Amino acid sequence: MSYEQLQTDEQGRLRHFLSIEGFRREQLLQILDTAESFAMLPGRQVKKVPLLRGKIITNLFFENSTRTRTTFELAAKLLSADVINFNMDVSATSKGETLLDTLRNIEAMHSDMFVVRHSASGAAHFIARHAAPGVSIINAGDGCHAHPTQAMLDMFTIRRHKGDFTPLRIAIVGDVQHSRVARSQIMALNILGVSEVRVIAPRTLLPADVRTLGVHVFHDLEQGLKDVDVVIMLRLQHERMDNALLPSAHEYFQLYGLTAERLEYAKPDAIVMHPGPINRGVEITSEVADGPQSVILQQVSYGIAIRMAVMSMALGNSSGEQGS
Amino acid sequence: MSNRSFMQHQAILDLIQGMARITRRHLRDKRINQPAMIGIHTGGVWVAQRLHQLLQIEPPLGKLDISFYRDDFTRIGMNPQVKPSQIPFAVEDQHIVLVDDVIQSGRTIRAAMNEIFDFGRPASITLVTLIERSGRELPIQPDIIGLEPPLADDEHIRLQGPDPLILQINGDPGNRGDA
Numbered sequence: 208m209s210y211e212q213l214q215t216d217e218q219g220r221l222r223h224f225l226s227i228e229g230f231r232r233e234q235l236l237q238i239l240d241t242a243e244s245f246a247m248l249p250g251r252q253v254k255k256v257p258l259l260r261g262k263i264i265t266n267l268f269f270e271n272s273t274r275t276r277t278t279f280e281l282a283a284k285l286l287s288a289d290v291i292n293f294n295m296d297v298s299a300t301s302k303g304e305t306l307l308d309t310l311r312n313i314e315a316m317h318s319d320m321f322v323v324r325h326s327a328s329g330a331a332h333f334i335a336r337h338a339a340p341g342v343s344i345i346n347a348g349d350g351c352h353a354h355p356t357q358a359m360l361d362m363f364t365i366r367r368h369k370g371d372f373t374p375l376r377i378a379i380v381g382d383v384q385h386s387r388v389a390r391s392q393i394m395a396l397n398i399l400g401v402s403e404v405r406v407i408a409p410r411t412l413l414p415a416d417v418r419t420l421g422v423h424v425f426h427d428l429e430q431g432l433k434d435v436d437v438v439i440m441l442r443l444q445h446e447r448m449d450n451a452l453l454p455s456a457h458e459y460f461q462l463y464g465l466t467a468e469r470l471e472y473a474k475p476d477a478i479v480m481h482p483g484p485i486n487r488g489v490e491i492t493s494e495v496a497d498g499p500q501s502v503i504l505q506q507v508s509y510g511i512a513i514r515m516a517v518m519s520m521a522l523g524n525s526s527g528e529q530g531s
Numbered sequence: 532m533s534n535r536s537f538m539q540h541q542a543i544l545d546l547i548q549g550m551a552r553i554t555r556r557h558l559r560d561k562r563i564n565q566p567a568m569i570g571i572h573t574g575g576v577w578v579a580q581r582l583h584q585l586l587q588i589e590p591p592l593g594k595l596d597i598s599f600y601r602d603d604f605t606r607i608g609m610n611p612q613v614k615p616s617q618i619p620f621a622v623e624d625q626h627i628v629l630v631d632d633v634i635q636s637g638r639t640i641r642a643a644m645n646e647i648f649d650f651g652r653p654a655s656i657t658l659v660t661l662i663e664r665s666g667r668e669l670p671i672q673p674d675i676i677g678l679e680p681p682l683a684d685d686e687h688i689r690l691q692g693p694d695p696l697i698l699q700i701n702g703d704p705g706n707r708g709d710a
Contacts, residue, residue: 240612241613244596244616246615247615247616247617251649251650252623253649253650258599519599519609520608523608524609
């Protein structure tokens with residue numbers, strides 16, 4: 208079953224959120240608009256809304272991630288849902304249980320939604336195909352495939368700072384090859400209709416078919432940054448060095464590290480983004496990461512609003528089917 | 532099913548003018564000197580904008596979108612056009628005039644009051660609606676109404692706007708009077 212068929216119901220409403228693939232522009236904009244309303248909540252005396260009262264949301268993390276899991280947990284709690292955290296890294300799978308058995312066990316606990324992170328590409332999709340009807344699945348990162356809520360919070364951050372997507376020129380810098388974030392970002396940016404998406408990376412960190420994603424490829428950072436409105440830095444993972452894709456972190460920084468001098472090639476009002484956690488002195492200097500153009504910490508706050516939007520839209524629609 | 536215009540812009544403005552007069556007297560009787568006003572999206576905001584001006588209320592107008600407080604969320608899902616709620620004054624200990632276009636079941640007002648309390652504990656809430664109609668499902672009554680048209684159960688009344696404002700009725704007037 209394609210992503211398109213699986214992720215929405217007959218009316219095009221959200222059921223699961225597994226990948227940016229298959230969504231139309233209006234659907235992505237609706238997620239951003241809904242998140243806009245949730246972003247207002249921190250200014251109130253009571254920060255919660257009662258939308259998902261009585262729902263149970265299970266965080267199913269087969270791969271460690273404190274930040275993503277925490278923002279999903281907080282988002283669920285601000286929607287008044289009850290949250291269960293399963294850290295499968297140290298749980299059942301290490302005892303030999305299959306993914307499907309794990310799923311059935313947790314379903315028996317009457318969960319309404321699974322937030323899934325897994326090191327294997329396609330894991331969330333697999334779970335969505337086998338989950339009981341009425342249970343929604345949110346992909347919180349699967350292998351090198353997709354991380355759609357991260358991409359949407361990045362789109363939200365860009366829209367908050369730049370307004371309209373259409374005139375924007377955006378550069379994504381770093382390990383595109385292994386980055387599920389980059390793949391989801393590129394898809395979202397193209398669906399939302401930005402003027403140009405550039406990827407800037409050494410050849411060893413680019414997928415062979417990268418141009419088919421609809422991007423312009425640069426191997427020189429300064430050339431690639433010229434006149435961009437948004438710079439998205441990717442995290443360099445240390446295991447890439449072990450795999451001999453890169454000589455050393457130091458050499459990577461020399462060629463692809465974002466410094467204040469290099470940032471001057473971008474537009475003067477360009478914003479700098481990073482999905483975190485950042486490697487200071489490897490892909491970005493502290494001067495830039497903490498500088499006036501950095502919106503890295505805002506990305507974290509916006510992540511909560513985006514996850515609230517996706518969770519409430521998916522759960523509202525799934526229970527709609529059950530109720531009728 | 533017929534769709535017909537029930538009241539046009541100028542008549543609605545006259546109605547709101549009258550509501551402003553009654554609201555002013557009501558607030559005076561209750562010794563409320565400095566009220567703040569909140570309109571409920573979307574029609575309630577249009578009515579509230581005019582009342583707010585007529586009553587010369589000082590704090591800027593608040594706007595509520597009650598989508599996150601609806602009791603039928605699990606049946607109908609997320610409103611695809613949810614707008615941010617904005618209350619640009621402190622709700623705590625504030626006398627509030629809450630404005631909506633039509634009151635029928637009372638569920639919207641229930642949701643709005645719950646949301647207001649999440650901004651703080653108001654000193655009081657006075658409810659003003661342009662149209663009151665039958666069909667209450669909760670013990671909620673407006674303090675001030677503009678008009679109470681005799682509608683059949685199958686008829687629906689909607690305020691369209693913001694400029695011009697038009698009250699539109701659709702549905703079958705056949706069993707009017709049975710209600």
